[in-house]
Amino acid sequence: QSALTQPASVSGSPGQSITVSCIGTSSDVGGYNYVSWYQQHAGKVPQLVIYDVTNRASGVSNRFSGSKSGNTASLTISGLQAEDEADYYCCSYTSSSLYVCGTGTKVSVL
């Protein structure tokens, strides 16, 4: 169960759009539409942002969107705001009836 691959960091200026990628395999990301994304502010508990690849969690801004192509899932944050600065993790269900999560991406707002 190798962790899903995410870029270590992504940054953007306020108002810009950024995309965080999450690369897996056909046994996880590519095989199921069960990719979820979590936001974790420093010292806080992870919070659900996106589930089932494209669905926003309750209360999450429509500036957050998710997508998938093949074995790669993506989280896009449009209209970047200071409050979006956090770590982001993807997780996927797998063919072994387990979950695998990503290495995590630190999003910085310049």
Next chain:
Amino acid sequence: EVQLVESGGGLIQPGESLRLSCAASGFSLSYSYMNWVRQAPGKGLEWVSVIYSGGSTYYADSVKGRFTISRDNSKNTLFLQMNTLRAEDTAVYYCAREPGIGGWREYYFDYWGQGTLVTVSS
């Protein structure tokens, strides 16, 4: 209101055992799919284990054979029995709920506890 409250973490020596608890309120554990997810200091999330509403259990390879997930429906509490602990098990352990109920499963975590820190060191 759904709440998850973990307890049982602490400093423990390599090779020893520890049992974590996760007290749930606002919903019934017996109908839910419950998970443990851990996060080593400064590291990413690592899924550890799940228990199905029907009682089936699954584990990450890194803990299989050493950790056991269980629940006490009467106390609405989830447990993680951790044996033969290693330094690499040092992490904050979160319990996390999947929102599905009974035979309907949802594959994500909608509620997380605040976490309990386990430090394995001599």
